[in-house]
Amino acid sequence: MSTVATSKPLKKKPSGQTKKAPQKRSAKAQKYLVIVESPAKAKTIEKYLGGQYTVRASMGHIIDLPKSRMAIDVENNFEPTFITVRGRAKILNELLSTAKKSDAVLLASDNDREGEAIAWHLSRALSAKNAALPISRVSFNEITPKAIKEAVAAPTQIDKAKVDAQIARRVLDRLVGYSISPILWKKVKGGLSAGRVQSVALRLICEREKEIEAFTPEEYWELFADFKMEKAKAGAKAAVFTAQLALYNGEKAHLTNEAAVKEIIARIENAEFTVRDIRETQKALRPRPPFTTSQLQQTAANRLGFTSRKTMQIAQHLYEGVNVGASRIGLITYMRTDSVRISEQALGEVRDWLSKNYPDDLPAAAVHYSVGKTAQDAHEAIRPTYIRYTPDTIKDSLSRDEYRLYSIIWERFVASQMNPAKTLTLSADITCPGAEGEPVFRVSGTRYLEKGWTKVLKTLASKEESGKIFPPITQGVMLKAQKFEPEQHFTQGPPRYTDASIVKTLEENGIGRPSTYAPTISVLLDRYYVTRANKQLVPTVLGRLISDLLVEKFGDIVNADFTAGMETRLDEVEGKGRVWTDMIREFWTPFKKNVDDVTQSMESYKGRVDEPTDEVCEKCGKPMLKKLGRYGYFLACSGFPECRNAKSLPLAKCPQCGGDIVARKTKKRGKEFYGCSNYPACDFLTHFKPLPSQNCPKCGWFLVEKYDKRNGAHKLCVNPACDYLHDAEGAEGTV
């Protein structure tokens, strides 16, 4: 494998001119090298442009700041040192040698800030080798033959102001990250990190945890009543339905204890009820816009239980191409985008498809969704590339997860171009005229008048949308309460963040980009700042320490407003002639002083994240500490370094030999499992995570936590031969 995009032998050589030397300009067609970012894109564009054009991919940034040092000369007007990124020299050299064989180069990296910088770096590298080579910039926001041909016909120059804005962004992030992280190494622990994006994400998660801890649940009750119509119409079945107490004493019912509920029941137990008024409301439900990256990750997390990382991996696969029958087809457009824009060509195709399949639900004109104000809009929304590949027609070519992800992308896009749905909601008040406090019960039902866009939903169809049925009652009908059903509840604290909600919050605050949402979550997990439990992001002791510390010392940076301020200044650099180094200096001067002050004055937190345990060292009798090492948490003797005893955290007792059950990772995929510490003498093993000190009342083996979509998190006996909580009962044993 030596070339970037020509490794497939299938590709046909365009006939004629490719081998000829570029000497004779006049008669011969010019040969162009077009450079884009993604290899999949390169393939498509080469197909659209034909033989004069060779299209290659840069695979993102190939020139950047070195990883190993700051590389910004703060004394010398913040001069950055750019190098060829480690491992990317091969790509650059191939681009250089292809350029040599071309008459001109068209830089077609993405039409956004980062893309402009990629073009600029490439242009400098290419000119350094061949100053005479004509280089220009082309940009397009959608990969359609028309858009590509138009772009290539109208080349422009690199926008240096835009490049400056990117350099400012890059330098700022480097200064922040590489100044604060070393403070953490010095004062807390090696290998830690801080940054403009990750530290805000961590702060959000930690502050939410504090809210949860500060929350005191309050008791409240709901009262339901089963009503029966006293006189059903002749022949009709007497309908029984349930309504909920809505008003009491003329106000929204607010019952805080059982006594209050019983009091009401006593007053109305044998009373006559009547249907007072029935209200009708019609609502139009608009379809949602097609997916952006953030929306895709949120929906895939909520509907399919995917992590952001998993969503992106699968989406990448769908984008790069899947074997459908004999050919390889890129099934979706590019998956990293902040825009809901759709190419006219795709709108035409989907409207054509709808006119054949759902002619009644096709609006008179295509629907255009408004693109977010902060969106850089370099790519279209995420949509299927070919509407005719409905999820069902290609199901056999996809894995289960690919099929499900493709389904939600296809459904969301097609629905977005259909008519609104219309619903009718009926709501009735049921009163008890004589009773003290005049309790009012309410029942409602919703049904579709027109199903509109909901017709194409299968994977995305929601239960609520199927509607609740309104009972066959009319105004003035007399009712009898058959049964009262009070329900006790407690108010819930705010929920922990999940992949879906943290990505949503980051995006709403303009923090991070489509390409970084998933990696940001991963970095918090990698640093052991956060763990994932039942899809929730839970901060660790270490994470909370770091967050508190950063908020205290660098509160003006670990803050959503910091990024917002940065963006306005970058806009000034890009559009109002502001000099990027001035912007950076304004930030750096006070920041650097603070960094020095904190480095000077801050106390050390070393060892403070080691948690005491009840375990006793079997070698020297001292207590053991829970420490964080390179491979995660472990137990170490508090007598270190005199006593060097260390072992894995015991999670349970081995039911086979009485040894410790410890977490292990598979060599191949790093997947966690739980085995006996006496391996290989004892080969006990399970995939389910042991619950802390909980044993099965039936067989004495330990209990584990299992997560599945239907039941959520629930406990289970680890013994496969034991039936404790293995059936339906288990679903109720919420962990």
Add this chain to the structure above:
DNA sequence: CAGTGAGCGAGCTTCCGCTTGACTT
């Protein structure tokens, strides 16, 4: 789907944002 298995600590790390493969057991 099947089958899964080490050593760790005071070790030199880290940022954000573009983009895809991957030294070998």
